[in-house]
Amino acid sequence: MTRVAGGGRQIDAAAAFASENPLLIAGVAVVILALLGTGIWLRRYLSRTPGERLRRTLTGYDRIAVLMHPNPDPDAMASALAVNQLVAGTDTSASLLYPGEIRRPENRAFQTVLDLAFEHIETVEDIDEEAVVLVDHNTARGFPGAEEVEPVAVIDHHPGNGSGNEFTDIRSDYGACATIFASYFNQLEFEFSDTGESIDIDAAPAETIPCALATGLMYGIQSDTRSLTNGCESEDFAAAAFLYEGMDSDLLNRIANPQVDAEVLDVKSRAIGKREVRAPYAFSDVGEVSNTDAIPQAADELETLEGVSAVVVVGEKEGTMRIAGRSRDDRVHIGRAIEAVVDNIPMAEGGGHARMGGGKVPIKHMAGLGPSDGVSREDFRERVFDAMSGEL
DSSP, X not given: OHHHHHHHHHHHHHHHHXXXXXXXXHHHHHHHHHHHHHHHHHHHHHHSOHHHHHHHHHTTSSEEEEEOOSSOOHHHHHHHHHHHHHTTTSSOEEEEEEOSOOOSHHHHHHHHHTTOOOEEOSSGGGOOSSEEEEESOSSOOSSTTGGGOOOSEEEESXXXXXXXXXXXXXXXXXXXXXXXXXXXXXXHTOEEEOOOSOOOTTXXXXXXXXXXXXXXXXXXXXXXXXXXXXXXXXXXXXXXXXXXXXXXXXXXXXXXSOOOOHHHHHHHHHHHHTOEEETTXXXXXXXXXXXXXXXXXXXXXXXXXXXXXEEEEEEEETTEEEEXXXXXXXXXXXXXXXXXXXXXXXXXXXXXXXXXEXXXXXXXXXXXXXXXXXXXXXXXXXXHHHHHTTOO
């Protein structure tokens, strides 16, 4: 009985305190409710998939620009199409933009076979949408004013320090950016729809994956992972398995096997003829080219040489040396190797993945600035071999 009486006195005291301090009690109640509301909101926010969060971010704008990297490849083009499909059926319209050129045979075939209409830009002034989304790269580059672009969202699989103001999803362990978008569609439970060969970017059905988009994403994965044999993770296989149901094998075959430009064959021949092999590494300088896309294709060819596990091919166009590197050697991260080679050359760029890298060097800066003697082509070649050997 004593315990019950004591409890009653405590209740009476609490009631008296509450009656004497109504504002304090009301304030505490408001704080508790606010904390509960915040907790519920935070739980719901954290439980959203990345695809849901990206979609919510983008549909907050009336007009978005989806920006591909210069000279876009199938992975970039498919990723841009995927962003467009994420906002299909909403009040948000998307423009799919690219700087540079679409040159390589498979890139042109991708655009032609799928009947895609992308918009070419030359300067930042050509972008007049409210918000910019970067796909397959995380820092805008390759056109005047690129440094002014502040993207609201970045989706990429390349290493880098770029980020979006509202959304960033960079998965550098994935083999392709298309893999990320396939995972978005899968988690959002988009269904496949057979809409024929073309993708009408103005009238794509909402919450579906058109056949041509599924095919494009599949080829984006295949092209960036060399048909799922290089630089890929289990997620890339899972994405390919998911997309298989909705893709068209005939469209895929037409994209993957285009006719080859005559200059590409010539550059490959020069790369083979001028190769220098210091097993297990190779280097080749193909000289002047008019089609810079032939350089990485020549690197692909040289990497198949027996006894070679890493290769760098360079060529020159309009005063700029272009670099393409390939590696299937676990000891050689070719992106970092190329980055090390060009590190102290002014205005040079270089980097990439463990298996695939590239860069460019202005020839006038190789010659040196001021009192510097610069870097000769022979010195550059030695740097490449040193970097692949881990000595640079």
